[in-house]
Amino acid sequence: MTSPSSTPRGTVLISGASITGPALAYWLHRAGFGVTVVEKASAPRGGGYPIDIRGTAIEVVRRMGILPRLRDAHVDTGRFTFLDADGGQIAALGADTVAGSMAGQDLEVRRGDLTAILYAAVRDDVELLFGDSVDTLDQSGNGVDVTFRSGTRRTFDLVLGADGIHSRTRELVLGPEEQFDRYLGYAVAVCTVPNTFGLSREVALWSTPGRSAALYATGDGNEVNAFLTFHQPERPLAALREPQARWDLVARTFAGAGWEVPGIVEAMRHAGDLFFDVVSQIRMPTWSNGRVALAGDAAYAPSFLTGQGSSLALVGAYMLADSLARHRGHDAAFAAYERGTREFVTMNQALVDNGGARLFPTTAEALEQRNAMLRGLAAMPATTPRPAHSALVLPELAPAP
Numbered sequence: 001m002t003s004p005s006s007t008p009r010g011t012v013l014i015s016g017a018s019i020t021g022p023a024l025a026y027w028l029h030r031a032g033f034g035v036t037v038v039e040k041a042s043a044p045r046g047g048g049y050p051i052d053i054r055g056t057a058i059e060v061v062r063r064m065g066i067l068p069r070l071r072d073a074h075v076d077t078g079r080f081t082f083l084d085a086d087g088g089q090i091a092a093l094g095a096d097t098v099a100g101s102m103a104g105q106d107l108e109v110r111r112g113d114l115t116a117i118l119y120a121a122v123r124d125d126v127e128l129l130f131g132d133s134v135d136t137l138d139q140s141g142n143g144v145d146v147t148f149r150s151g152t153r154r155t156f157d158l159v160l161g162a163d164g165i166h167s168r169t170r171e172l173v174l175g176p177e178e179q180f181d182r183y184l185g186y187a188v189a190v191c192t193v194p195n196t197f198g199l200s201r202e203v204a205l206w207s208t209p210g211r212s213a214a215l216y217a218t219g220d221g222n223e224v225n226a227f228l229t230f231h232q233p234e235r236p237l238a239a240l241r242e243p244q245a246r247w248d249l250v251a252r253t254f255a256g257a258g259w260e261v262p263g264i265v266e267a268m269r270h271a272g273d274l275f276f277d278v279v280s281q282i283r284m285p286t287w288s289n290g291r292v293a294l295a296g297d298a299a300y301a302p303s304f305l306t307g308q309g310s311s312l313a314l315v316g317a318y319m320l321a322d323s324l325a326r327h328r329g330h331d332a333a334f335a336a337y338e339r340g341t342r343e344f345v346t347m348n349q350a351l352v353d354n355g356g357a358r359l360f361p362t363t364a365e366a367l368e369q370r371n372a373m374l375r376g377l378a379a380m381p382a383t384t385p386r387p388a389h390s391a392l393v394l395p396e397l398a399p400a401p
């Protein structure tokens with residue numbers, strides 16, 4: 001067992017090494033904590049769909065010194081083309097206009113590239129345990145006694161859950177996911193498919209009421225990311241549990257679809273990296289319990305409909321680490337983290353209520369309204385960014401108290 005007092009500021013276990021986890025590890029190490037990160041995957045996950053880093057989150061990565069590397073990895077999607085049921089063009093817009101991004105300032109990178117850059121920033125300074133996960137947490141003593149799946153037992157001063165929307169840490173200390181999950185009425189299936197479409201740094205989005213298929217080419221390469229997003233008034237529970245039911249649901253939903261959709265569905269059947277989930281937000285009255293706190297998707301997943309998940313992850317990690325650096329007791333630190341971050345989170349989660357789901361209309365009437373709006377936008381200059389991206393001014397990282 002490690003001693004809770006073996007480092008000047010104490011020891012922290014972070015569960016999850018995607019975006020929130022390594023960002024937290026970076027700032028907590030800088031603040032003098034002894035940091036261990038446990039990740040259930042056997043290695044950092046590469047590849048993946050493109051994510052955005054915008055507004056306040058740009059300042060976080062600038063302070064981490066990784067902005068130049070992220071600029072190198074920037075996808076720089078040029079065009080976003082909207083297609084009707086037969087594959088005819090409705091409108092073609094600049095990708096920044098669709099995402100509400102600020103051209104030249106906000107970044108779009110493949111999720112795996114961001115994870116790799118964050119991992120490189122911490123791997124020499126913190127303990128990383130891949131291929132393991134937390135089994136039990138016991139807060140009855142002066143620290144948190146942790147049993148890992150591997151059977152190892154250790155004690156840490158604090159445990160931070162950065163383990164995503166289906167957080168096991170949250171379940172262990174704050175209860176079942178259902179009570180915090182706000183289902184947004186869609187399911188999504190994502191994978192990479194061969195780029196037989198001749199797409200390059202662009203997105204093509206086909207829509208009919210309640211169904212959409214997107215091809216997202218992050219470069220000129222041989223593969224593109226395919227997204228099937230579809231309306232499901234009730235959570236598709238069987239599809240979440242069983243691969244065959246999942247596949248049946250996707251095939252049934254997109255049967256008879258036009259454009260390239262049949263080929264996408266067929267390619268998905270054989271994809272090795274199929275990701276399927278419902279589209280939800282996590283909304284919690286509090287993000288901590290005792291010596292355990294949550295950050296990123298585990299605490300406040302905003303859903304991909306907002307395009308703000310990665311930015312909230314980076315900003316939330318910074319704010320949590322800053323609060324722990326600034327306050328001696330974890331109670332005061334966790335309270336300060338929530339005070340400083342909740343409004344920003346709420347504002348960004350509200351993007352789905354204020355039109356964030358407008359790209360995926362569920363009725364013919366809403367689809368026609370969306371298309372009319374797109375045709376109008378195509379005739380206008382680029383938009384200014386939505387203020388929610390930049391609404392939080394970061395404090396300077398606090399020195400030790």
Ligand SMILES: Cc1cc2nc3c(=O)[nH]c(=O)nc-3n(C[C@H](O)[C@H](O)[C@H](O)COP(=O)(O)OP(=O)(O)OC[C@H]3O[C@@H](n4cnc5c(N)ncnc54)[C@H](O)[C@@H]3O)c2cc1C
Nearest residue numbers: 016018019020040052133163164168296297304307309310
């Ligand atoms: C299809 C899709 C499209 C998206 N598009 C965008 C976008 O365009 N823009 C954007 O900003 N965001 C987007 N997002 C959201 C974004 O991916 C997340 O908000 C972001 O990844 C959150 O980071 P995180 O580190 O908090 O959680 P995650 O990235 O979910 O990482 C959690 C990590 O914890 C690990 N883990 C899980 N359980 C355990 C356990 N028990 N023990 C140890 N490790 C564990 C996982 O393996 C993973 O590495 C999208 C998400 C999806 C699903």
